[in-house]
Amino acid sequence: MPLLAMKNITKTFPGVMALDGVNFDLCSGEAHSLVGENGAGKSTLIKVLTGVYRQDEGEILLEDKRIQPLSPFESQRMGVSTVYQEINLVPELSVEENLFLGRQPMKLGRIDWKKIRRMAEKALSRLNLQIDPSMPLSSFSIATQQMIAIARSLDISARVLILDEPTSSLDHHEVERLFSIIRKLKSEGLGVIFISHFLDQIFEVSDRLTILRNGQLIETCEVSRISRLELVAKMTGKSIEDLKTAQPYSGKKGTNIGKREILKAERLGRKKDIAPFDLQLHEGEILGFAGLLGSGRTQAAELLFGLKQPDTGKIKREGVEVSIRSPQKAVQYGIGFLPExxxxxxxxxxxxxxxxxxxxxxxxxxxxxxxxxxxxxxxxxxxxxxxxxxxxxxxxxxxxxxxxxxxxxxxxxxxxxxPEIIILDEPTRGIDVGAKAEIESLIHNLCSEGLSIILISGELEEVERNSHRIMVFRDKVIVSELEGENLNLPNIMKLIAEGEANPRETIQA
Ligand SMILES: Nc1ncnc2c1ncn2[C@@H]1O[C@H](COP(=O)(O)OP(=O)(O)OP(=O)(O)O)[C@@H](O)[C@H]1O
Ligand SMILES: [Mg+2]
Incomplete structure (x- = not known):
């Protein structure tokens, strides 16, 4: 008997059949991935399960008993815990307050802080989190905050844990930590539903997967029985032959870049955010920002777009010094910014x-x-x-x-x-494989028409593949610039990982 079974689930919205008679089941101790292109119906299936939407047809069985949760709160009480991509916690409050917000244990009409501390310690240790529960949430990294969100959603009585794109803002180590937690919870008998657009992660963490396309169930199978190519073919509805002949963007690095210097930064910096840096961006050029999460990539972009004010340095737009005090000003100077x-x-x-x-x-x-x-x-x-x-x-x-x-x-x-310049911060995050290739080729078309782009991405392959030149960030410092034949993955990784800054000169082409 499966832990959870969703049978013949249908859900329509005006003009869309989001789910069309979908069957899904989950066993205890299993990680089961839901995969499909953007709009395939993954989140809708989860929302039906957690009482956000009510299905038009079909039924849900939890441990063989029919359930119909009317709200996420009710589904949680029934043992179904969900962690959404956005962390819905309060950064200013302490970890323990966040854990028990809205359901504090009371004693004699007062909040029982002693009990909260004990419960918090227990909830955190279940996830191997060794942190002080009295510290404010904001003092921890996004990854840790996400683990705390998991701890909050995991009642003692949880049977099912749902993670809808939990890894999109985590780096490699953090993903590993999350996966080890998933494995631990599996060994305690929980069933885990995992949604992600990263195929590597799906293959690494799940036992089975279910493919949805246009609201329809295409297939459920064991991960070991399907190849990546087959999976993508089934997700997109294309034949394997088509996929094999489709060429990924092959790069035309170094071509078509004008000499015109569109944007320049000289010793631009802001305390605690990013050490003073120089930057040049030419017409039709894609300049990549590579680095780990929190390495200062986004902060550098924020200075260029007027979201934050630098405390040193200047910005020149086509050779003329400009002061970009607000995003409105940046837009007037022809700069666009797709935020992370x-x-x-x-x-x-x-x-x-x-x-x-x-x-x-x-x-x-x-x-x-x-x-x-x-x-x-x-x-x-x-x-x-x-x-x-x-x-x-x-x-x-x-x-x-x-x-x-x-x-x-x-x-x-x-x-x-x-815009003449556009800063793209993680432009393909949360976007499915097919659309990702479309967006990458669109970026290149725009460039060949003269648009200049700053491309920020935590996926190193993506920056490497698409940039004409790359600046490497580490711990809030731009440590190097790579171009030409030096612009390759091993070099980027080496620079990101190295303990001390390399002098720029040794790396430059
Ligand atoms: N509240 C809503 N009202 C109307 N249409 C909706 C609503 N929620 C979802 N849809 C539609 O249902 C379809 C499935 O959406 P869903 O969010 O389940 O996709 P998804 O597989 O989670 O995609 P993604 O990978 O982009 O998150 C889409 O066409 C979407 O536009
Ligand atoms: Mg979704």
């Missing part, structure tokens, strides 16, 4: 796909010169096609799109504003 944390810094969930896409363009043009509806529709249609945004129509609120498709909308917004 798109959930909080970019999407307007209630506005339509069209409204979200034309936003930056309209703001650059000035709100007193509104774009005609026809023009808006033309732009939107164009981007829905080139980025293959999956939406029933362009008037749909963005909040109703799948996570990956929301991301494509924000990318479209920046591209529509026709």
């Amino acid at each position: 944390d798109r959930k909080t810094q970019g999407i307007f969930p209630d506005l339509s796909v069209r409204e979200n896409i034309i936003l930056a363009f309209q703001s650059k043009k000035g709100w007193w010169k509104p774009l005609s509806r026809k023009k808006q529709e033309l732009i939107t249609k164009n981007f829905i096609e080139t980025l293959q945004i999956k939406t029933a129509d362009m008037e749909k609120p963005v909040g109703q799109l799948s996570g990956g498709n929301q991301q494509k909308v924000i990318l479209a917004r920046w591209l529509a504003s026709q």
Whole structure:
């Protein structure tokens, strides 16, 4: 008997069949991955299971008993714990407060702090987390905060743990730590449902996988019985032959780059965020920022986009010194920025796909010169096609799109504003394999038309493959610049991992 069985689940939204008679089951002690392209129905299946949505048809059995949770809270009480991609905790509060927020044990009408401390220690040690529960949450890394989120969601009575894209902002070591926790929980008899767009991780951590495409169940199988190629073919509905002949972007490094210096930074820096650095960006160039999470990549970008003020150095735009005191100023100087944390810094969930896409363009043009509806529709249609945004129509609120498709909308917004420089912070995070290749080739097309790009990515292969030149970040310092034949993966890894900074001269081509 499986621990959990979802039978014949159907869920429709206006204009979309998000789930079409899907069957899914999970055994105790098993990690089971849900895979599929953006919009395939993965999150919807989870939301039906956790009582966020109610299915139109079908039933859910937990340990052979029919359940119909009406809210995430109720599903948690029934033993189904979920950790969403966004960490919904309060950074200013202590770890123990975060763990028991809203369900503090009381004693004589007061919060029982002694008991909280004991419970917190127990919950943390279950995940092998050796931290002081009285410290504020914000004093820990994102990875640790995520583990704390898991600790919070894991009641003693939890039978099922759901992780929806938990690893997208973790580095290699942190992913390993998370996986060792998953293995431990499996050995305690929990069933784990894992969602990720990283195929490597799916193959590493799961026992079985279920493939969804367009709301339909394609196949459930043991991971050891399927190859990567077969998996991608089934996810995308393409034949294996097609995939074999499809060439990945082969790179035309070093070509087409103009001599024109579009952007320059001289000794730009900000205390605690990033040590003073120099940077040049040329017309049509892709400059990669490589480094681990927290190495200062995003902070350097924030200075260039006016999100934070530097305390030393200057910025020149085509040779002229400029002061970029706000993102609005940056946009006027022709700079766009696709932020890493798109959930909080970019999407307007209630506005339509069209409204979200034309936003930056309209703001650059000035709100007193509104774009005609026809023009808006033309732009939107164009981007829905080139980025293959999956939406029933362009008037749909963005909040109703799948996570990956929301991301494509924000990318479209920046591209529509026709910037001369665009900073892309993790542009393919949460985006499925097919769309990822599309976005990479789009980036190169834009470049060959003269757009200059700063590309930030934690996936080293991605920066390596796409950049003409790379700056390597380590511990808030730009330690080196790589180009030409020196620009290769082993060199990047070496620089990232090394204990002390290498003098730039020794590495430069
Ligand atoms: N609240 C909603 N209202 C309307 N449509 C929705 C809603 N939630 C999801 N959908 C639609 O259902 C389909 C499946 O979306 P879902 O979020 O389950 O995809 P996903 O597989 O999780 O994708 P991703 O990998 O991008 O996160 C999509 O077409 C989406 O637009
Ligand atoms: Mg999703």
